[in-house]
Amino acid sequence: MSRLSWIKKALEVGVVTKKYPFEHVEVPEGSRGLPEFDSSKCIGCSACANVCTPDAIRVVDDLNEGVRRVEYFVGRCIFCGRCAEVCPVSAIKITKEFELAYKDEVRFIIELKLVKCSNCGKPFTTTRHLNYVLGKVGEGLPELMTLCPDCRRKSTINSFITPVGGTV
């Protein structure tokens, strides 16, 4: 081998740099890019927001308007795909899209109606989430389903105490 071998190699491989962005660059199958949200499927359970490391997905309850907002901000996203993994209704899909430079700050927002507690009137979850759980448990305890976690706890204890001790 002599230093001429470099020239030989250079002639052999030619130009390898692609003329991106004028030329299309194909990423392999399964590459993780922009997550896609299906607002018709989302039940607002917050599972995605819980696992999201960089807080790209946030869930905010607007009590005045009675809605829950699931917000996604691409600028914080690290494209790990954990949200799609934990979504119970497969509302999130990871696409191969990686060209994400936008002119404006893009936020994706899903608005879902909140359910009010039938006892104290505090909104506690979304209608869709409730229906989803109802579908899972089948003929469950419909009267408990409309109570918020606090009232549910109280109601369970009350129903437990009364038959045993009579009056407390």
Added chain:
Amino acid sequence: MDVVKLLYDVLKGKVLHHEVISGGVVIDVRPEDLVSVVKVITEELGGIYTVIVGVDGRGIDSTYHNVYVFSLDNLKTYVLIRVRLSPEDPKVESITPIVKGANWGEREVRDLLGINLLGHPDPRRLILPDDWPSNTYPLRKEFNYYEKPKPSLGCNYVPSRSEEVVALPYGPYHPLLHEPEYFELHVKGETVVDVEYRGFHVHRGIEKLGESRLTYNQIPFVAERICGICGFVHNVCYCQAVENAAGIEVPERALYIRSLVLEIERIHSHLLWLGVACHVLGFDTGFMHAWRIREPVMYLAELLTGSRKTYGINLVGGVRRDVNRESIEKIVKILKNVKEEYDYFVKSLTSVKEVIKRLEGSGILPKSEAISYGVVGPTVRGSGLKRDVRVDHPYAAYKEVSFKVPVYSECDNMSRLMVRVEEVYESISIIQQLIDKLPSGPIIAENIEIPEFKEGFSGVEAPRGEDVHYVITGRFSKVFRWKVRAPTYNNIPALKVMLHECPLSDAPLTIASIDPCFSCTDRLVVVDVLTGKKFRVDFRSLARRGRL
């Protein structure tokens, strides 16, 4: 266990208590016995300094802990020496006078936890900036991660050398451009006589973040972002530390996939380094070719994990993504090509006489100094010491494959280059063996439970050397203490030795030869000891001077 018996034998009544954890032994000693214990471990048992971990353990047993970790390579175990210090006035004798490498580790616990070191030779701060207020210690539990204390001069500036009046304590930094780190070369004419280093300008407080805000399965994604080139090692190392602490059985297939991706990362990292080394020498043709060969390896990583760099496939208990037959076929095909190209590249590179002449005999790091500084990775293997975590403390699937650990004993830049050159061949062979043996089965452990206040320690051989993570599990799905020590942390202090009496023109190459996260070394201040004059050069112009 015979290691435990051996420790009791040589330490003669100084061990108060011991505990065997996965991959190591924890011994409790009295603070006043520490120096003598460390002496015995390093001199009689051949222990090599690994890391010092400071723990604010007041929530566990109302004391501060200092854990001194040494690697007993021939016994294939780590020994963790723990001293418990009083919560009111934590202080302990410094071990830096007998173990040079401990200098940084000790200054770090002093900065972040306020542990007083008696007899430490260097009074300066290491991590905290000089305008951080005194008596405010960020890793203490009462300090909230979102707090921003008002700046006030917390310590006195101590000039690095007494004979010069220092006009420029630190140069201007550009934290936005590169990782800013700061080398101060003291030169006599054209010869370097000393080097001062000041880093940690972009200390992000990741450990604090992990301890206070993130949950077990969120940390891997943050850990991966510690390093810009070999992030996956941190990811694996953290997960292994938690798995060790909780005693989680990881499925075999997951271990194989981890090893597979780690080796792919090593290949791309070494190719990157070879390119950068050529670039520093002014041999940009080599740089271009090395990076051209690297590109298919990056494609492989993306194919296997879904991302070119931040793979994000690890969770505590296993991996998230399986490999299928098509991707295995692609790996075999692409690696065959890469190997051919790489072969040609190495032969061509070693035929360029100028490259060889620049590499040979420069940046000498003698074996004894390498041991004393606790140097890791290709840097130590280039100094004739066979240290490799994959062999000394096997993890993932490395027990199942056979490979050679390249060692060169010329101690110069050439040895370090040759170690890396050969490691790429070994990595390709490891990947082929892993693919042949890949077992079937699940890829992640189910029903994981993590008990509180358990210790876990783990090491991973990163492309740059031994990376270690130490974890104490906590409550509410969070870690109580998470300590990270990246390989470059142990290698940079040894530059003092490598650069001593070396011509200024060899300095960039020598600094590059430890493969620091490379953009770190972007700025240098040159101090002429004879005239006391200081001038600033950026890395590129210094490299240019080296080419003249």
